[in-house]
Amino acid sequence: MTRTSLGLGLAAAALLGLAALPPPAAAAPPKGAPAPAKARTIAELATRYDSSSCIECHQETHDQWLRSAHARSIFGTGRTASTFKTAVVNGLLKWEHSGVKTQKDVRVEHLQGCTKCHLPQLAEASDAVAQEILKTIDTWQAAAEEGDDDATEKAAASLKSLNINCLVCHNRNAIIHKWTDGAPQPKTVYGGSSEGEHPDPKFPHVAKSPVMGESIFCGQCHGLGPNFELHNPTQCATAYGSYLFAYVPDGGDKTCQQCHMRESGLGHDMQSFRSEVMAKKALDMHVEARAYVWRDNQTFRPVATVKVELRNNAGHGIPDG
Ligand code: HEC
Ligand code: HEC
Numbered sequence: 188m189t190r191t192s193l194g195l196g197l198a199a200a201a202l203l204g205l206a207a208l209p210p211p212a213a214a215a216p217p218k219g220a221p222a223p224a225k226a227r228t229i230a231e232l233a234t235r236y237d238s239s240s241c242i243e244c245h246q247e248t249h250d251q252w253l254r255s256a257h258a259r260s261i262f263g264t265g266r267t268a269s270t271f272k273t274a275v276v277n278g279l280l281k282w283e284h285s286g287v288k289t290q291k292d293v294r295v296e297h298l299q300g301c302t303k304c305h306l307p308q309l310a311e312a313s314d315a316v317a318q319e320i321l322k323t324i325d326t327w328q329a330a331a332e333e334g335d336d337d338a339t340e341k342a343a344a345s346l347k348s349l350n351i352n353c354l355v356c357h358n359r360n361a362i363i364h365k366w367t368d369g370a371p372q373p374k375t376v377y378g379g380s381s382e383g384e385h386p387d388p389k390f391p392h393v394a395k396s397p398v399m400g401e402s403i404f405c406g407q408c409h410g411l412g413p414n415f416e417l418h419n420p421t422q423c424a425t426a427y428g429s430y431l432f433a434y435v436p437d438g439g440d441k442t443c444q445q446c447h448m449r450e451s452g453l454g455h456d457m458q459s460f461r462s463e464v465m466a467k468k469a470l471d472m473h474v475e476a477r478a479y480v481w482r483d484n485q486t487f488r489p490v491a492t493v494k495v496e497l498r499n500n501a502g503h504g505i506p507d508g
């Protein structure tokens with residue numbers, strides 16, 4: 188701490204009548220770095236969130252994550268990328284007041300109806316990146332149609348390089364209430380418990396996220412229900428709304444992390460019914476059937492009574508999205 192700021196600190200403490208307390212510790216948390224210039228290309232945005240340094244020490248976590256939908260959050264199974272395109276063609280281009288007359292007019296702001304959840308870091312990219320994403324989807328679709336495997340793979344890889352990775356969850360989105368808890372700090376990974384040093388030279392600090400172990404952490408992107416903050420609201424996922432307004436009031440007491448990461452044993456491979464473990468947990472189904480013949484005057488009709496009981500064991504409505 189410099190002499191001047193120490194002087195100010197003491198003066199302020201004296202004003203508050205706290206002069207007897209020691210001056211603030213020298214290790215006051217660093218202020219957030221000034222916002223860097225917006226990324227201009229897909230490659231630049233991907234590099235900014237490069238989490239390859241984590242693999243060396245967290246190999247198993249990385250392998251689990253790589254199997255999850257988070258590792259390809261704008262490509263998805265291919266369906267997500269295609270639907271982004273449909274949202275432009277059947278939405279933005281058709282809506283009279285969207286300001287989009289041709290695909291060239293699409294800006295980051297227009298894609299946020301999807302990317303606020305599918306790629307929140309797009310907020311730190313320039314409109315050129317929004318354009319590059321759409322052009323890459325075009326290239327991918329055209330190459331797939333022509334059967335050009337190399338070009339298809341190359342375009343898909345570029346789209347998959349943008350995703351929800353270690354740094355999005357363990358830094359960018361690890362703090363929700365930034366006026367209360369402060370903005371996430373650079374060179375820091377946020378987890379559930381430890382504070383202090385972390386052995387990655389690129390991320391030498393570890394800090395405690397107030398939300399990492401809570402359902403609200405997942406709720407940031409998993410949809411509360413209709414939300415209205417954008418110029419043209421869209422809705423996709425609603426699992427968090429359903430969790431809060433149906434599962435919890437009905438006595439449900441587990442968090443998303445408990446069911447999806449711990450009890451499932453899947454860790455960072457957060458999954459839906461596509462995983463056998465989750466599919467088995469999803470429903471209890473009980474069926475009773477009785478067949479008999481009903482005599483209607485002279486006509487004999489075969490009849491069956493079937494009683495089906497379904498119980499949803501997930502922490503929200505299914506299916507979602
Ligand atoms: C040189 C080895 C090394 C590298 C590289 C590394 N870590 Fe760690 N990390 C550790 C060790 C050791 C721990 C403490 C033991 C544990 O929880 O696994 C740890 C703990 C953590 C924790 C848990 C903190 C808590 O309190 O819950 C998180 C989250 C984490 N690392 C994320 C990352 C991310 C993200 C990266 C890449 C940006 C990364 N680590 C790179 C070694 C490393
Ligand atoms: C509120 C956050 C949110 C918004 C906004 C959002 N999505 Fe989603 N989307 C999700 C989540 C989370 C899933 C995971 C599926 C689920 O909930 O079942 C998903 C799933 C999907 C899927 C299904 C993926 C698959 O292969 O099964 C598609 C396609 C999709 N989104 C496209 C879009 C498009 C296009 C937009 C914009 C028009 C959009 N989403 C807006 C959060 C969102």
Ligand code: HEC
Binds near residue numbers: 252354378444455
């Ligand atoms: C979709 C968000 C998300 C992504 C992506 C993600 N994590 Fe995590 N991670 C979490 C959450 C949530 C927890 C806390 C789990 C709990 O409460 O049991 C966690 C816990 C951890 C821990 C603490 C030990 C453990 O496994 O519970 C480490 C270490 C870690 N993550 C490393 C990583 C690394 C490395 C990556 C990238 C390969 C990564 N995480 C990607 C959400 C994420």
Ligand code: HEC
Binds near residue numbers: 355
């Ligand atoms: C930064 C936003 C974000 C956060 C945080 C996040 N997710 Fe997701 N998640 C998504 C998106 C977007 C998808 C869908 C990607 C796609 O396939 O298009 C998804 C997919 C999933 C899926 C697979 C859905 C399917 O249909 O296969 C599960 C399960 C899931 N997330 C659970 C979680 C849990 C549990 C947490 C918290 C520990 C969490 N997510 C945190 C954005 C997020």
Ligand code: HEC
Binds near residue numbers: 466500507
């Ligand atoms: C009580 C356990 C439990 C809790 C709590 C829970 N889930 Fe699930 N979830 C499941 C099971 C089981 C499935 C598999 C059923 C399925 O995919 O249809 C599932 C499926 C999903 C899916 C895929 C939905 C689909 O269309 O198939 C998403 C996304 C998801 N969960 C996210 C979350 C999020 C986010 C939270 C917290 C807000 C959460 N889950 C809380 C058990 C739980």
